[in-house]
Amino acid sequence: MKSAKRVAEPERKRNGIAEWAVTILLLLFGTTTLAEAFVIPTGSMQDTLLVGDHLLVDKLAYSPAGRVSKYLLPYEEPKHGDIIVFRYPADLSETLVKRLIGAPGDRLKIDRGVVYRNGARLNEPYVYHKYVYDADADNFPTQCCLPVKEEQARQSQEEMLERDVVNGEVVVPAGMYFAMGDNRDNSSDSRYWGFVPRENIVGKPFLIYWSYRASTEDLTGQTAGSMLTHLVDLGEHFFTRTRWERTLNVVRGFPDSKLPDHPLTINRGVPEP
Numbered sequence: 001m002k003s004a005k006r007v008a009e010p011e012r013k014r015n016g017i018a019e020w021a022v023t024i025l026l027l028l029f030g031t032t033t034l035a036e037a038f039v040i041p042t043g044s045m046q047d048t049l050l051v052g053d054h055l056l057v058d059k060l061a062y063s064p065a066g067r068v069s070k071y072l073l074p075y076e077e078p079k080h081g082d083i084i085v086f087r088y089p090a091d092l093s094e095t096l097v098k099r100l101i102g103a104p105g106d107r108l109k110i111d112r113g114v115v116y117r118n119g120a121r122l123n124e125p126y127v128y129h130k131y132v133y134d135a136d137a138d139n140f141p142t143q144c145c146l147p148v149k150e151e152q153a154r155q156s157q158e159e160m161l162e163r164d165v166v167n168g169e170v171v172v173p174a175g176m177y178f179a180m181g182d183n184r185d186n187s188s189d190s191r192y193w194g195f196v197p198r199e200n201i202v203g204k205p206f207l208i209y210w211s212y213r214a215s216t217e218d219l220t221g222q223t224a225g226s227m228l229t230h231l232v233d234l235g236e237h238f239f240t241r242t243r244w245e246r247t248l249n250v251v252r253g254f255p256d257s258k259l260p261d262h263p264l265t266i267n268r269g270v271p272e273p
Contacts (some may be wrong), residue, residue: 034060038085038095038205041219044181044188045097047128048083052214053246055097055205057085062201078103078177078201080117082253086179087200090153090193097205098189098196099126099253102178107169110140110191113184116169126182126254133185140191141170148192156194177201205251211243 040053049055062078078084078100088094102108107118112135115122141161148154164171172178176195181187190196218233233241 034058036202037209038097039219040097041216043130043186043216044183045083045099046130046183046186048099048126048182049097049205049208049251050211050243050246051216052212052219052243053208054210054212055085055251056207056209057203058206059203061204061206078198078204079253081255082204083251084177084179084196084204085202086196087202088193089156089196089200090148090150092200095202096179098179098181098187100177101180101190102170102172104172104174104176106172106178107166108140108172108178109169110138112136113138115180124254128183129185130183131185138184141165141168148188150193153193157192160194204253208246208249208251211246212238213241213243 036057036059038055038057040049040051040055043051061076063075080100080103082100083097084100085095085097088096101115101122102117109116113127113133115124143157143161148157160170164173170178172195175198177198178190179196180189180191212234214233
C-alpha cells in the first residue's frame, strides 16, 4: 500500500503544474472576462497580502464548467482556506478580498481567538495580530464592536446572530460562505456584516504582478489630492518602494487542516514604514 506521503507528492506536483498553466494562460490571453486587476487597499489580509499588492484575479476559477472547458481548466467550488475576491454584500460597488473559513452547513465559533469549525480547532498559521492583542475579547458569535458604516451591514449581522446561531455556533446557510481577514483584529468581515452569497464571489487571486509600498489613503483617494500625490510618489520612488521580493509571486490558499489542542500562537507584526 502506498504511503500518504508518496500519494501526496504527485498530487502537489500536479496542483503546481495546474496553477502555473492557468497563470500563463491568463497572462497570455487574459481579458476582463478571464482575469481582473485588483489592488489591496487595506491591511485586513496582512501579512498574507499587503497594502499596495496588485493582484490578478482568476474569474474562471469558480465558474460552472462547460462540456469541453471542464477538461481544459481546473474549475472548482470555493473551498476552505481559499483566498476569495467578492462583491461586498452591503455595497455591491465595493470589492473585498478575504479568506474562506466556512462553507454551507459548517458550524463556526471563535473562542479566545481560536477558530473552531464543526467542533475541530483550525490550523491557521496565516493569522496576524498587528497591535496588542486581547484574546479574551476575541470571541464569536457575539455582537460586533468593530464599527460598520452601512445600515444594511448592521442589519445583516443582527439577522445572522438571531437566525443562524445554534448552541453557540453560527451555522452557514445554503448558498452562503463565511469569510474572514487574516489580520483578525483589524478586518471588517463576516463576523460584522454576515455571509457572502455564492453569486457575489468573483474569483480568486492567483498572482501578485506588482507590489508597491503605499498608504491606504493614497490607494483609495480618501483625502483631497491623494491620487495626485500617489502619482508623484510613483514617479519619484518607483524603484525604491516597489517590493521586488513580492512581485510576480503566486498567491495560494492554505490547505484545510485541523490543529490539535495546544496554546494559541500569535504572530505579532511590526507596522510597515
